[in-house]
């Protein structure tokens with residue numbers, strides 16, 4: 001379409017889908033990337049994100065982010081950036097909405113437990129390890145089964161490619177990514193489209209900011225403590241100057257809004273400059289550019305790194321979070337051991353497809369566990385293993 005930049009992804013020029021589709025009558029007016037976005041929204045894995053940990057495990061408070069609300073905030077930020085840069089909004093949105101679909105229950109703690117259960121080295125008898133980005137591809141290509149004729153959502157090459165390269169070009173794909181790439185080659189070593197680069201950085205902008213909001217809400221962070229971060233201190237000065245008579249606790253939302261706006265504006269200005277300087281004229285040029293064209297200015301990159309360092313030290317690794325992560329690790333590894341030692345405990349739908357030998361058997365069990373929501377994992381653990389006292393922070 002004419003309002004899109006020449007370096008934007010174009011659905012009319014998509015490299016297509018793995019399986020040919022002939023159901024033209026139900027296709028309607030949507031283009032390929034709109035259909036990808038809609039397939040993701042209608043998938044079971046997407047719905048399950050509503051009960052999967054972002055930072056706080058199975059949170060009781062209705063106002064804390066979970067993977068679903070995080071993904072929606074990422075999509076909102078991604079669409080704003082894509083529209084301003086005249087990129088394809090639908091592809092950007094599809095990538096934002098799907099980027100966390102491979103997360104197991106309990107976020108990083110659940111992932112660590114599955115990593116430990118599936119030893120990485122296949123040569124040494126391991127099962128190929130576990131990684132949430134690789135598992136996003138595996139979920140969308142193999143595990144989701146809404147169609148009668150093939151496994152997976154049969155998404156376009158551009159959507160799968162963007163998800164595979166969420167963290168940039170991939171030199172050493174893990175097991176799941178290599179398997180997806182073997183089925184539908186995704187040119188893993190080149191750079192991704194600008195839409196995928198936008199989705200990746202929209203992810204960071206969203207969680208950098210909403211985790212401040214949630215950390216304050218949970219009482220694990222204080223505003224005074226946060227002012228040690230230069231980016232936050234600058235935002236806070238700006239907010240206080242604009243609203244000198246408003247009580248500080250009423251201004252947290254304004255601080256988060258201001259900071260998202262500052263990061264988005266910095267990103268757009270820097271990206272415009274990089275695109276102009278690179279001389280790219282097509283999406284193929286973008287993939288061959290040898291660098292990420294979407295990015296923060298050097299000053300903002302440094303400021304954002306400082307913020308992340310602070311958040312790891314003070315929120316993500318807060319003693320209360322570490323205790324919750326320990327308990328979550330125990331739940332996931334406990335479930336893995338039960339299902340492996342006593343396959344009769346696996347629900348029929350998964351048991352009837354259980355491979356007879358390792359590593360396929362362990363992988364199948366990990367697929368089942370990775371799809372669980374936090375609350376489903378807790379309830380299965382209580383039923384199959386025994387009572388568990390969940391620490392504060394669960």
Ligand SMILES: Nc1nc2c(ncn2[C@H]2C[C@H](O)[C@@H](COP(=O)(O)OP(=O)(O)OP(=O)(O)O)O2)c(=O)[nH]1
Nearest residue numbers: 054055056107108133166167203207211316317321
């Ligand atoms: N509770 C807790 N949360 C964490 C930890 N590490 C990261 N998080 C939270 C912070 C963010 O909200 C979110 C970022 O992790 P993601 O898996 O979404 O992104 P990450 O950059 O780790 O990987 P990705 O970009 O998806 O490849 O998870 C942790 O060790 N504990």
